[in-house]
Amino acid sequence: MTTAQVTLTSGFSRRYTGGRREFEIEARTLRDVIRALDKMYPGLGEHLEEETTVAIDGAIHDAPGYFQKLRQGSEVFFIPKLEGG
Amino acid sequence: MNDVAPSRYKWVGTRPIRPDGVPKVTGRAMYGADLAMPGTLYGKIVRSPHAHARIRSINIEKAKALPGVKAVITGADFPDHKFEYIGPERVAVNFWHVTRNVMAREKTLYDGHAVAAIAAISKEIAEEAEALIEIDYEVLPHVIDVDDAMAENAPLLFEDMITRGIEPAPTKPSNISKKLEFSIGDVEKGFKEADIVIERDFKTAAVHQGYIEPHATTARMDADGQGEIWASSQGHFVVRALTAKLLEIPVGNLRVTPAEIGGGFGGKTVVYIEPVAALLSKKTGRPVKITMSRDEVFKATGPTSGSSMRVKIGVKKDGKITAAQGTFKFQAGAFPGSPVMNGCLCAFAPYEIENQHTTGYDVVCNRPKSAAYRAPGSPISAFAVESVMDMCAKKIGMDPVDFRLKNAAKAGTPMIYGPKLGHGGYIETLEAVKNHPAWKAPLGPNQGRGVASGYWFNGGGESSATIQVNADGTITVATGSVDVGGSRASMALMAAETFGVDYSQVRAIVADTSSVGYTHVTGGSRVTFATGTAVVDAAKKAIDELRGRAAMIWDVDVEGVVWEDGSARPASSNVGDFKPLSLKELAGKAAATGGPITTAASVNAGGQAPGFATQFCDVEVDPETGKVTILRFVAAQDVGTAIHPSYVEGQIQGGVVQGIGWALSEEYIYNPKGQLDNAGFLDYRCPVASDLPMIEALLIEVPNPTHPYGAKGVGEVNICPPMAAIANAIDNAIGRRLTELPMSPPKIRAALDHQAD
Numbered sequence: 130m131t132t133a134q135v136t137l138t139s140g141f142s143r144r145y146t147g148g149r150r151e152f153e154i155e156a157r158t159l160r161d162v163i164r165a166l167d168k169m170y171p172g173l174g175e176h177l178e179e180e181t182t183v184a185i186d187g188a189i190h191d192a193p194g195y196f197q198k199l200r201q202g203s204e205v206f207f208i209p210k211l212e213g214g
Numbered sequence: 215m216n217d218v219a220p221s222r223y224k225w226v227g228t229r230p231i232r233p234d235g236v237p238k239v240t241g242r243a244m245y246g247a248d249l250a251m252p253g254t255l256y257g258k259i260v261r262s263p264h265a266h267a268r269i270r271s272i273n274i275e276k277a278k279a280l281p282g283v284k285a286v287i288t289g290a291d292f293p294d295h296k297f298e299y300i301g302p303e304r305v306a307v308n309f310w311h312v313t314r315n316v317m318a319r320e321k322t323l324y325d326g327h328a329v330a331a332i333a334a335i336s337k338e339i340a341e342e343a344e345a346l347i348e349i350d351y352e353v354l355p356h357v358i359d360v361d362d363a364m365a366e367n368a369p370l371l372f373e374d375m376i377t378r379g380i381e382p383a384p385t386k387p388s389n390i391s392k393k394l395e396f397s398i399g400d401v402e403k404g405f406k407e408a409d410i411v412i413e414r415d416f417k418t419a420a421v422h423q424g425y426i427e428p429h430a431t432t433a434r435m436d437a438d439g440q441g442e443i444w445a446s447s448q449g450h451f452v453v454r455a456l457t458a459k460l461l462e463i464p465v466g467n468l469r470v471t472p473a474e475i476g477g478g479f480g481g482k483t484v485v486y487i488e489p490v491a492a493l494l495s496k497k498t499g500r501p502v503k504i505t506m507s508r509d510e511v512f513k514a515t516g517p518t519s520g521s522s523m524r525v526k527i528g529v530k531k532d533g534k535i536t537a538a539q540g541t542f543k544f545q546a547g548a549f550p551g552s553p554v555m556n557g558c559l560c561a562f563a564p565y566e567i568e569n570q571h572t573t574g575y576d577v578v579c580n581r582p583k584s585a586a587y588r589a590p591g592s593p594i595s596a597f598a599v600e601s602v603m604d605m606c607a608k609k610i611g612m613d614p615v616d617f618r619l620k621n622a623a624k625a626g627t628p629m630i631y632g633p634k635l636g637h638g639g640y641i642e643t644l645e646a647v648k649n650h651p652a653w654k655a656p657l658g659p660n661q662g663r664g665v666a667s668g669y670w671f672n673g674g675g676e677s678s679a680t681i682q683v684n685a686d687g688t689i690t691v692a693t694g695s696v697d698v699g700g701s702r703a704s705m706a707l708m709a710a711e712t713f714g715v716d717y718s719q720v721r722a723i724v725a726d727t728s729s730v731g732y733t734h735v736t737g738g739s740r741v742t743f744a745t746g747t748a749v750v751d752a753a754k755k756a757i758d759e760l761r762g763r764a765a766m767i768w769d770v771d772v773e774g775v776v777w778e779d780g781s782a783r784p785a786s787s788n789v790g791d792f793k794p795l796s797l798k799e800l801a802g803k804a805a806a807t808g809g810p811i812t813t814a815a816s817v818n819a820g821g822q823a824p825g826f827a828t829q830f831c832d833v834e835v836d837p838e839t840g841k842v843t844i845l846r847f848v849a850a851q852d853v854g855t856a857i858h859p860s861y862v863e864g865q866i867q868g869g870v871v872q873g874i875g876w877a878l879s880e881e882y883i884y885n886p887k888g889q890l891d892n893a894g895f896l897d898y899r900c901p902v903a904s905d906l907p908m909i910e911a912l913l914i915e916v917p918n919p920t921h922p923y924g925a926k927g928v929g930e931v932n933i934c935p936p937m938a939a940i941a942n943a944i945d946n947a948i949g950r951r952l953t954e955l956p957m958s959p960p961k962i963r964a965a966l967d968h969q970a971d
Contacts, residue, residue: 140379143381184636185820186633186634187626187635187636188821188822189633189820189824190674191676191818192675197820206633208632208633211556211673212590212737213590213673213738213739214423214586214587
């Protein structure tokens, strides 16, 4: 099983995880990460899906999707949703 | 024109005429205002003339009774929505705010705020009815400027607004909707390590996207609750979603067709008149058409934010930046949702700086609600940061391009919001400028040269495409992406390349919300990347289908069929001695081999590459009048693979021109009552062709591995550098550092009257 380093922004962590920003989570896909975080903080999964953009190893994905694959040591950052013009 | 390197592609990278070219230049393209439908009523929006007022009462009875008037509505006719922030605020998903921006309820918050709407059989009757609407306003003190709006005892737009993002939460309300902070490293430690620290304040004015086509819509709601909307919009799926939400009708009941669009730049990614037209149509049982006048566009549609900023950069004598800090206060307009977060995240993004801190404030004020404008937020913070970068380079005696090269971000550089940058491309833009023959060209009296860079995330996200292989071998590619920049040509090029057929065989169209899968807005520089990926995926599915048809005709396994140069061929001589079957031949046999060949693909594209741009310009300043003339403008940008180089160049030129207007002449001018004095193109001065030299676009092609043809988003980042490039050039010309936009002649004259810095 692969382990991902997951980080939330301080604003998000203040609102939903009591200030905890960093997590090490066993996950093969982003779905696993979201599910694990939702288990720790019920309801967090929906907030992550609705309100964040995710960067996986530097690659930005507009919306977290269940299918995005992770590798051992993947860096996953949930950041506020980005928008263009 | 760029001589891009010989391509390994046959079609991608070429410059065919766009499919919408002939209709547009012959005046036949159908824009939002061109739709004519029998029985259509004239829709007119009644707007507040006050910057800030409480609505004591609205009496519409006399207006309703006027012969020829079919309906009059106010805010009370729209369902109300829960006060709740969800997701990306700037796209206004606090529907309590959205519905009040579409039509005011308790208060009007800006000159031009919609308070009522009329549907009548003619424009004249609608105007007569407007005069019969009696509105009792209690005029309130107003506030326009962002610093004024943040001041103690500023007039409050919302008496219960408590700033989010501050712990513990303030007890007193203010106009500050939100505070944001981002940091990496330790800026205090970083500044202590610096040999030189430069700190400066900057202000920018709100500027409008300036699209040449005002908003226009026609809505037809039928008695069974279903309806259709035609709209000038960058995102008809978003028009559908927002209108359905605001009117509380099922999304599936609405079909939205996008018209040709005469510019949007982000300003047409939201709704203003569509829900109003739909509600008037529902009430009258007839189609209703609303078109905005230019006056209304300026008064009541989102400009981007004005700002007040402070940037501080610490640097060692050898040119290494040790710390960077920025405070960015952005005007949100009447409702929260400025792009200040983007401003905070993009400000220092072109650079590898160990210690960074940015703070952002989203501040409401009595002007129209801000909307996205080309790389929203990033151009604003770039003006401040790239000006200070120039000041640092000058202070340590280093060439400004070399200074940026010394600190340039590359793949693996940590970003202020956490992740490491996934793609390079910035260094190449700096080197392109440095190697440009004009970079060292001599300058004359009162002339100066300035350089600046910029960054933008670029977008990905949801896009859909449908491909039909027609019986004669032509191909129709339908996507959900409104075409603002030549994307139909790009989609056709990518499809032609994938199929291996002639570009002239492929027709790309934009389909309505019922005819193609969900597609997010055309914006965020996402279409060539995300929708292009969907088109290629759909094409590949069609190719698999065509291989299957050939296998059926030859009575072999499909694994024995390959697709090359637009034809199905046996994979080897072992499969059999068969002549290739062209796409045209297979299309002609579609019915016999299983039916129409139609495929679809939908993607949620991610892993997009960001945009980097570096630009330099030469200016001449007339010391008598303060007028700045742009003599030369060179814009280098990493574009990935240029699918259609002419349209990539066009995007770069367009962004630069908008940046020039932002730098030198565009601003909102309010009178003491908070009413907009320059709501027209005569007095809101955008650059026109005669103001400018040819903008030279340098396309740097570093292919993006996450796109089938290497494309990167190109539409937006080019508006980030121009303001600072021009400010830096003016400083180089006259030895004066201008820190307030626009750098119009009175400001240049005032600077010349003062001592040099």
